[in-house]
Amino acid sequence: GAGVSQSPRYKVAKRGQDVALRCDPISGHVSLFWYQQALGQGPEFLTYFQNEAQLDKSGLPSDRFFAERPEGSVSTLKIQRTQQEDSAVYLCASSPTLGDIQYFGAGTRLSVL
Amino acid sequence: DQQVKQNSPSLSVQEGRISILNCDYTNSMFDYFLWYKKYPAEGPTFLISISSIKDKNEDGRFTVFLNKSAKHLSLHIVPSQPGDSAVYFCAAKTQGAQKLVFGQGTRLTINP
Numbered sequence: 001g002a003g004v005s006q007s008p009r010y011k012v013a014k015r016g017q018d019v020a021l022r023c024d025p026i027s028g029h030v031s032l033f034w035y036q037q038a039l040g041q042g043p044e045f046l047t048y049f050q051n052e053a054q055l056d057k058s059g060l061p062s063d064r065f066f067a068e069r070p071e072g073s074v075s076t077l078k079i080q081r082t083q084q085e086d087s088a089v090y091l092c093a094s095s096p097t098l099g100d101i102q103y104f105g106a107g108t109r110l111s112v113l
Numbered sequence: 114d115q116q117v118k119q120n121s122p123s124l125s126v127q128e129g130r131i132s133i134l135n136c137d138y139t140n141s142m143f144d145y146f147l148w149y150k151k152y153p154a155e156g157p158t159f160l161i162s163i164s165s166i167k168d169k170n171e172d173g174r175f176t177v178f179l180n181k182s183a184k185h186l187s188l189h190i191v192p193s194q195p196g197d198s199a200v201y202f203c204a205a206k207t208q209g210a211q212k213l214v215f216g217q218g219t220r221l222t223i224n225p
Contacts, residue, residue, distance in 0.1 A: 006174070029210065033211070033212070033213075035213075036203075040217070041216050041217055042117075042119075042202050042204075042215030042216050043157070043202070043213070044215070045212035045213065045214070048211055048212065055210065056212065059212065087114070091156060093152050093156075098211055099211070101147075101159045102157070102159070102213065103147075104157045105156045106154065106155050107156055111137070
């Protein structure tokens with residue numbers, strides 16, 4: 001079956017632009033996670049959903065970051081007024097239920113110029 | 114505050130020999146540990162995990178050892194194969210929490 005799909009794979013934004021990153025989880029997976037991976041570092045947690053409910057957003061670095069999963073399937077991570085420090089790979093993961101293994105997508109590489 | 118640390122950025126091992134990747138953690142509340150493997154341009158792929166109630170878990174060529182008193186875990190790969198060349202991430206979570214806390218990763222290169 002299909003894995004976690006993320007789009008776009010690459011995004012270049014000018015500083016100050018808004019961007020939207022999409023994640024299609026594995027069909028039927030209840031939990032969805034977003035992580036940010038800076039160059040040379042491990043992924044860092046941003047937020048997670050159980051179905052459409054956002055249960056933890058403690059990792060979002062500022063109020064410029066917003067995530068949603070309105071129908072409990074596809075999720076979008078939105079970054080407003082992008083800044084250079086937002087440049088990173090944004091990884092999405094899904095799991096069948098809470099506590100299960102997380103399956104990752106290939107990520108979206110965001111470059112803010 | 115790096116709660117999970119992989120102090121070796123890279124490791125080079127000859128094909129057929131044992132690869133040992135190390136990970137240290139500081140949060141004594143961590144009770145579940147995972148290893149992920151990542152190829153370039155792909156997302157991390159789950160490899161093996163261990164609960165804090167165990168000190169060893171084995172899956173084929175991969176074995177993870179957990180030393181709770183030392184807050185240390187290691188991943189052993191034997192025998193190492195060229196396809197094992199990748200970046201390996203150690204990750205941990207606390208009971209009841211869902212987020213994973215990752216180390217910085219170790220790039221493993223298997224030489225023919």
